Amino acid sequence: MTKTTLKDIAKALNTTIATVSRALHDKPEISDSMKNRVKEVANLYSYKPNATALSLKFQKSYRIGVIFPKLSHYYVTQILSGMLIEAGKNGYKMLIAESNYNQFKELEYIKEFYELNVDAILILPSRKLSLVKDKLENLIRDDIPFLIIDRIIKFDQKTVPSIASDDYGGTTEGIKHLIDNGYKKIAHLRGEESSTLANVRYYAYRDCLLKNNMELNPDWVILCNKFNKAEGEALAIRLMSLENRPDAIFCISDVVAVGVLSGLKKAGIRVPEDVAVLGFSNSDLAEVCYPTLSSIHQPGVAIGKKSIRLLLSNINMKKNISRENIVMKTKVIVRESTSRIALSGTNSFRT
Amino acid sequence: MTKTTLKDIAKALNTTIATVSRALHDKPEISDSMKNRVKEVANLYSYKPNATALSLKFQKSYRIGVIFPKLSHYYVTQILSGMLIEAGKNGYKMLIAESNYNQFKELEYIKEFYELNVDAILILPSRKLSLVKDKLENLIRDDIPFLIIDRIIKFDQKTVPSIASDDYGGTTEGIKHLIDNGYKKIAHLRGEESSTLANVRYYAYRDCLLKNNMELNPDWVILCNKFNKAEGEALAIRLMSLENRPDAIFCISDVVAVGVLSGLKKAGIRVPEDVAVLGFSNSDLAEVCYPTLSSIHQPGVAIGKKSIRLLLSNINMKKNISRENIVMKTKVIVRESTSRIALSGTNSFRT
DNA sequence: ATGTTAACCGTAAACGTTTACGTAAAATAC
DNA sequence: GTATTTTACGTAAACGTTTACGGTTAACAT
Numbered sequence: 037m038t039k040t041t042l043k044d045i046a047k048a049l050n051t052t053i054a055t056v057s058r059a060l061h062d063k064p065e066i067s068d069s070m071k072n073r074v075k076e077v078a079n080l081y082s083y084k085p086n087a088t089a090l091s092l093k094f095q096k097s098y099r100i101g102v103i104f105p106k107l108s109h110y111y112v113t114q115i116l117s118g119m120l121i122e123a124g125k126n127g128y129k130m131l132i133a134e135s136n137y138n139q140f141k142e143l144e145y146i147k148e149f150y151e152l153n154v155d156a157i158l159i160l161p162s163r164k165l166s167l168v169k170d171k172l173e174n175l176i177r178d179d180i181p182f183l184i185i186d187r188i189i190k191f192d193q194k195t196v197p198s199i200a201s202d203d204y205g206g207t208t209e210g211i212k213h214l215i216d217n218g219y220k221k222i223a224h225l226r227g228e229e230s231s232t233l234a235n236v237r238y239y240a241y242r243d244c245l246l247k248n249n250m251e252l253n254p255d256w257v258i259l260c261n262k263f264n265k266a267e268g269e270a271l272a273i274r275l276m277s278l279e280n281r282p283d284a285i286f287c288i289s290d291v292v293a294v295g296v297l298s299g300l301k302k303a304g305i306r307v308p309e310d311v312a313v314l315g316f317s318n319s320d321l322a323e324v325c326y327p328t329l330s331s332i333h334q335p336g337v338a339i340g341k342k343s344i345r346l347l348l349s350n351i352n353m354k355k356n357i358s359r360e361n362i363v364m365k366t367k368v369i370v371r372e373s374t375s376r377i378a379l380s381g382t383n384s385f386r387t
Numbered sequence: 388m389t390k391t392t393l394k395d396i397a398k399a400l401n402t403t404i405a406t407v408s409r410a411l412h413d414k415p416e417i418s419d420s421m422k423n424r425v426k427e428v429a430n431l432y433s434y435k436p437n438a439t440a441l442s443l444k445f446q447k448s449y450r451i452g453v454i455f456p457k458l459s460h461y462y463v464t465q466i467l468s469g470m471l472i473e474a475g476k477n478g479y480k481m482l483i484a485e486s487n488y489n490q491f492k493e494l495e496y497i498k499e500f501y502e503l504n505v506d507a508i509l510i511l512p513s514r515k516l517s518l519v520k521d522k523l524e525n526l527i528r529d530d531i532p533f534l535i536i537d538r539i540i541k542f543d544q545k546t547v548p549s550i551a552s553d554d555y556g557g558t559t560e561g562i563k564h565l566i567d568n569g570y571k572k573i574a575h576l577r578g579e580e581s582s583t584l585a586n587v588r589y590y591a592y593r594d595c596l597l598k599n600n601m602e603l604n605p606d607w608v609i610l611c612n613k614f615n616k617a618e619g620e621a622l623a624i625r626l627m628s629l630e631n632r633p634d635a636i637f638c639i640s641d642v643v644a645v646g647v648l649s650g651l652k653k654a655g656i657r658v659p660e661d662v663a664v665l666g667f668s669n670s671d672l673a674e675v676c677y678p679t680l681s682s683i684h685q686p687g688v689a690i691g692k693k694s695i696r697l698l699l700s701n702i703n704m705k706k707n708i709s710r711e712n713i714v715m716k717t718k719v720i721v722r723e724s725t726s727r728i729a730l731s732g733t734n735s736f737r738t
Numbered sequence: 739a740t741g742t743t744a745a746c747c748g749t750a751a752a753c754g755t756t757t758a759c760g761t762a763a764a765a766t767a768c
Numbered sequence: 769g770t771a772t773t774t775t776a777c778g779t780a781a782a783c784g785t786t787t788a789c790g791g792t793t794a795a796c797a798t
Contacts (some may be wrong), residue, residue, distance in 0.1 A: 038530070052778055057756060067776060087503045088442045089754035092783045097439065099482075107468050109670065111739055112541065113459040120458070120485045131450075131480050134471045152438045152480065179389070238642065265675055294675040301677065324645040325614055326652065326677045392784055403748055408786060416746060440784035443753045 101149035110319035118340020206366030207240035223256035223282035267296020327372035452500035461670040469691020557717030558591035574607035574633035619646020641666035678723035
């Protein structure tokens with residue numbers, strides 16, 4: 037019941053593995069009669085080439101390694117799904133590793149993947165990874181494509197390509213949407229200042245308010261660090277206890293936004309009539325909470341697909357991919373939480 | 388900049404790869420001086436054994452393949468995370484494939500994984516897979532451990548081990564909880580009758596009602612087939628339009644339950660005062676919806692870990708694992724949607 | 739001085755492929 | 769009928785390991 041090899045077929049036909057191999061590959065130097073006999077036996081034994089042997093021979097594993105902080109984040113699963121689709125189309129398999137926001141594990145996994153002869157490495161870095169930037173830089177090899185997703189890390193020596201969603205554009209569009217809907221005092225629950233991602237979103241928020249001559253109140257900008265529902269709830273209540281209350285809250289993530297919704301409800305404040313709430317990422321939560329949450333859609337699946345396409349186009353050239361930072365379009369998905377005028381029908385963006 | 392091999396080290400030391408290999412493995416037949424010299428050079432060249440070559444040599448890949456229907460389901464990510472933890476501990480990597488509920492893709496992926504020489508295969512089958520039971524049965528080999536997760540498929544010839552959560556027990560506990568809280572007319576939005584999973588939950592629901600002399604009204608048992616929010620919403624409204632209204636709704640999934648919450652709100656019905664809602668799976672949705680949703684927790688992470696442990700314990704024996712069907716404990720997580728008496732504090736089950 | 743043993747290392751086969759090179763027989767050329 | 773080409777296949781090396789087996793030298797025993 038063991039797997040049949042070229043040797044088995046060769047023995048059965050009293051020939052050599054070279055001939056068998058060539059016959060199966062339809063090489064011209066093999067006679068038709070031999071080809072037929074070989075194929076017949078191969079079929080009979082249901083021969084399948086040994087992938088490991090091929091890997092060794094061609095120094096190519098048809099495997100792509102991807103590292104992410106946490107699998108249970110909707111956005112991560114979307115990106116991975118996109119990768120799986122595109123990788124599958126091209127005969128590649130995905131090896132996965134979860135870092136749990138531990139930068140040392142991230143470095144470990146990168147090393148491991150190199151040792152496992154993956155053909156490319158993708159990483160969705162945690163914020164902390166930039167703390168060991170120098171170590172990371174030393175680790176990255178030039179012979180195997182490496183791609184950083186959704187985060188831009190500036191190295192001293194190397195330029196490593198990256199792909200990310202257009203958070204600045206998306207945020208701008210989102211804030212504009214709030215302004216267009218008549219909200220005048222827009223607050224922002226932002227991420228830590230050490231996070232490029234959080235900064236980009238904050239800058240977009242700030243710039244957009246300035247450009248539109250809106251009030252930019254420092255009391256309305258609060259740092260998150262737990263990014264969970266409880267934090268959103270607490271911060272919403274804090275915002276509502278200000279003398280000069282905001283009438284809209286733009287949140288760094290959907291989970292925080294859901295917390296805000298909950299906090300506002302506890303404070304007896306109506307959404308979207310009194311206060312609008314805008315999330316970020318357009319996760320699956322946005323459609324199930326009450327009221328449904330407007331959010332800035334990050335094209336996870338598209339990013340995943342694009343990532344793999346980028347890598348594959350360069351795997352064969354054995355050099356790292358075009359050193360650009362690719363930016364993918366975002367989009368504001370309007371739902372109930374920001375719509376003073378009732379929405380007609382549901383906005384079912386997701387399929 | 389190419390990877391260093393045994394050959395490189397051997398050449399540098401004017402010896403042979405055999406000696407180098409043995410020195411690195413601290414074999415007794417190598418002198419200490421040679422060992423030191425070899426290790427020094429190996430270190431200098433930062434030698435790492437080639438995993439592909441080892442795979443070929445030992446006919447072992449240290450890779451485990453897992454197939455699941457959809458990555459973006461919270462429960463799936465939980466199971467996978469558990470697998471990743473346990474696999475990582477043992478030096479195994481996970482290869483993943485998403486079937487999108489397509490049974491032919493599932494069969495395809497199984498074949499592919501066999502060809503890729505994975506050391507074990509895990510599958511979270513879609514309901515449809517049982518439709519091609521015979522093909523599946525023929526595919527499964529005896530020399531590589533195979534494990535079915537969260538679904539029991541009875542084969543004619545083979546007995547394939549499986550692991551699943553105790554849905555019967557969990558449901559029983561859940562219905563009892565409803566009864567204990569004074570709900571007397573319990574409805575059930577169930578899955579299709581072709582689904583073993585849905586049937587188990589229904590049977591538990593039915594048995595528990597009978598055992599407790601509760602009303603078992605056929606009008607209160609409705610089939611779902613879309614399992615999305617809209618369906619839950621519509622069915623809730625339908626239930627509330629009955630003359631003999633239920634006062635509790637047990638749902639096949641959290642998403643459906645969230646839809647029910649929404650439908651009840653639209654119908655102006657209070658939860659949990661008028662009607663209780665109980666979900667299944669205890670997904671991340673349960674904590675963010677309003678009111679928060681009581682749900683039956685399936686131990687995803689534990690199932691993932693246990694699965695890998697089972698497989699690993701049998702990989703070395705090159706035979707399939709103990710042919711039992713392992714059942715993992717479930718648990719009712721009580722939140723607002725079933726608690727007529729206000730909950731004190733939040734029930735933060737998840738870490 | 740010879741045999742025995744231990745210490746140490748090299749040779750080569752094996753895992754399953756692909757393919758450059760060599761070679762025998764058959765076919766073609768003149 | 770000999771030279772040349774073509775056809776068709778075998779040999780062996782290569783990918784990077786591990787390891788059974790063999791061999792050489794030196795130490796030790798008798």
